[in-house]
Amino acid sequence: MLVDLEKIRRFFAADRFAASNGIVIDQVSEDEVVCSFRITPDHLNAGGNVQGGAIFTLADLAFAVHCNLRLALGEEVGLTVGQSCAISFFKPPRGNRLLARSHCLSHGRHVSVYRISVLDEEGRLIAEMQGNGFTTPRPVQA
Numbered sequence: 001m002l003v004d005l006e007k008i009r010r011f012f013a014a015d016r017f018a019a020s021n022g023i024v025i026d027q028v029s030e031d032e033v034v035c036s037f038r039i040t041p042d043h044l045n046a047g048g049n050v051q052g053g054a055i056f057t058l059a060d061l062a063f064a065v066h067c068n069l070r071l072a073l074g075e076e077v078g079l080t081v082g083q084s085c086a087i088s089f090f091k092p093p094r095g096n097r098l099l100a101r102s103h104c105l106s107h108g109r110h111v112s113v114y115r116i117s118v119l120d121e122e123g124r125l126i127a128e129m130q131g132n133g134f135t136t137p138r139p140v141q142a
Helices: 005-012 016-020 052-067
Strands: 024-028 033-038 080-089 097-107 111-120 125-135
Touching: 005 024, 005 052, 016 052, 024 052, 033 052, 052 080, 052 097, 052 111, 052 125
Parallel strands: none
Antiparallel strands: 024 033, 033 097, 080 125, 097 111, 111 125
16 A cells, blocks of 8 residues: 555544644654654643653544555555554653554454554653554545
């Protein structure tokens, strides 16, 4: 599959919540999606660490991009939505940037499973999410 990064970025520009949190799509291939954000004071919780919801949003966008690559590239396939997600947080990040790396574990006709690892600037594992996606039927053409 030939991946057009700019086309994918345009498709996901409609995800205003991720964009408003500063998340960018850095790399895309059939095997891996990498998204990241620069940590700002808006990402911090009352304890001064990156808020768990910000980390989850980063992982969730990498998951969404990966399981909807074909749709974003213009293929006539259904939208894949999150059916369930589980995230484990391991430690607070160091540095100024977080990145999420998505890998597909299983991809069937309707159900897919992805593992998303969230790393800090030092390459330390901060969190890991497993996302289960469900691909909806293609829209009916009139």
